[in-house]
Amino acid sequence: MRDIINPRLFRTLLPAVSLAILLAAIFYIQPRAMSYFGLNLMLNLAIPIALATIAQMFILCVNDLDLSIGSYVSLMACIAATLLQETPLLGILAIAGCIAVYAALGALIQLRNLPSIVVTLGMSFVWLGIAVMLLPTPGGEAPGWIRSLMTLKPAYVPFPIIASIVIALVVHIALMKSSYGVVLRGAGGNARAVERSGWSMVRIKATMFALAGFFGALSGIALVGLTTSADANIALRYTLLSIAGVILGGGEFVGGRVSPIGAVIGAITLTLTGSFLSFLRLNPDWQIGAQGAILIIVLALRVLINRLEARK
DSSP: OTTTTOHHHHHHHHHHHHHHHHHHHHHHHOGGGSSHHHHHHHTTTHHHHHHHHHHHHHHHHTTOOOSOHHHHHHHHHHHHHTHHHHOHHHHHHHHHHHHHHHHHHHHHHHHHTOOHHHHHHHHHHHHHHHHHHHOSSSBOOOOHHHHHHHTOOOSSSOHHHHHHHHHHHHHHIIIIISHHHHHHHHHHHOHHHHHHTTOOHHHHHHHHHHHHHHHHHHHHHHHHHHHSSBOTTTTTTHHHHHHHHHHHTTOOSSTTOOOHHHHHHHHHHHHHHHHHHHHTTOOHHHHHHHHHHHHHHHHHHHHHHHHHHHHO
8 A cells, every 4th residue: 555655656657657647548538540541630739749858858857958859750751751752762861861960069069068959949940941942832742651651550459559668678678778879868867977987977967968869760660651742841849749749748847767668658749638638628828828738747746746745
């Protein structure tokens, strides 16, 4: 009984509890959503949002913040709908080059002790400018193999749920269970101790930013597979969604405290929030504010749990 009311245990379960409450509310309001077709429709954008959230999680893990991930995902979508479709080799090289730039940004931030918020905010305009140059108006076409992958309809369980589970487990094993993952997370918790152990913080920052660039690229590719075309502004809101997803999933802004499984659950929760608010027939202009209110409620619960932990 004491374990059930343990604040630390409740803190760990809070993302899953929040998702369960939201699902229960959706199924109560709209029972027909409790079906294969309903879940597949509601979770249609869960995969790209989850991938963008994982990308942001890698940056937050080393006490930085990426304000360019939305523009970057938009650029990746534009590259996938143009270069990757027309000249696949050039498209792959362009994506690899962008990931390399991400890694270089991480190294630069560490070497020059620059504020990541300022650097990534500046890069958001760079990514957006390149996307506009590449695709001035909405258009392009998703490669056939991407469309086929993103529109899979496996039996019994919708593909977005399967893909989200795979993403969460793969990143969890790599970051939370591997020895190098311990080092990467340790860099956010105690960078000096990591450096004293012989690890290069420049290399660690470059690695984490490269991983963010890689998962951001996957997010853009997945998004264009769902929309079948691209736009330079297609994923700008992913910046705030990715930050909110990590925080909803139990992540912290400092200390290297992140949870890949929680981040994916947070991304799914935010995806379902849009459907929930639509079922309530809430004006779309108010939906972003309502999502923010849900985030504030969850954060308030986290603060309460932290205080309970401190009392113990």
